Amino acid sequence: MSIYKNVMELLVEEEVAVQFKALSPKVATYVNQVEWVAYALNQLPPLYATSEKGLHHQMQRGRAKHSAEIKQAVGRALAAIRRDPLRSSVPLESPFAPFREVLLRLRALLRNEQLEWDMIPLAVEQAITHQPHPQRQAAAVQRSTSYSPVTEAPQVAAPPTPRATTISRPAVQEENFGWDDPLYNPR
Numbered sequence: 086m087s088i089y090k091n092v093m094e095l096l097v098e099e100e101v102a103v104q105f106k107a108l109s110p111k112v113a114t115y116v117n118q119v120e121w122v123a124y125a126l127n128q129l130p131p132l133y134a135t136s137e138k139g140l141h142h143q144m145q146r147g148r149a150k151h152s153a154e155i156k157q158a159v160g161r162a163l164a165a166i167r168r169d170p171l172r173s174s175v176p177l178e179s180p181f182a183p184f185r186e187v188l189l190r191l192r193a194l195l196r197n198e199q200l201e202w203d204m205i206p207l208a209v210e211q212a213i214t215h216q217p218h219p220q221r222q223a224a225a226v227q228r229s230t231s232y233s234p235v236t237e238a239p240q241v242a243a244p245p246t247p248r249a250t251t252i253s254r255p256a257v258q259e260e261n262f263g264w265d266d267p268l269y270n271p272r
Contacts, residue, residue: 087135088135089133089134089135090133090134090135090140091126091131091132091133092132092133092134092140092143092144092147093126093129093130093131093132093147093151093155094122094126095144096132096144096147096148096151096155097122097125097126097129097155097158097159098122100125100155100156100159101118101121101122101125101159104159104160104163105118105121112167115167116163116166116167117166120166121159121162121163121166122162124161124162124165124166125155125158125159125161125162126158128158128161128162129151129154129155129158130151132146132147132151188200188201188202191205191208195208195209195212
């Protein structure tokens, strides 16, 4: 499935950040910004984009056409969520929480703190090719085994430890989607 983004979320988050800075520290401690954003978004129309060009277009359109509406919705949302500051609710868990843990484990395993999802295949390939092949490792052990006539046991060279690598992201070829797709917007 293609990626799409509701630009109104970005615009509302910007306005919430502006209005949050204006709050007194005492009030700010009781404000749940996620609830604030969600409440405001439920009062506003969505502005979806599927490409960078579409995102830019919708951001301009949202700021030009809906700026006052966004400020009012964010203000009303703050008033609504402040009515009961002691109310507690169980927040939704991010669907990406388990994946975050997997990425952290892969970073530790591959010894690369800059590792991102799109870099994993290359990182695994590099980790595999830096470790000796089992047959080559056995041959190396045989070559490095030295025998003393009576007193010494065979000494085996330790296999090399994998080293940390930095992987650069591959170049991504941009495709036409959404606003810049000739089938969507013939010129």
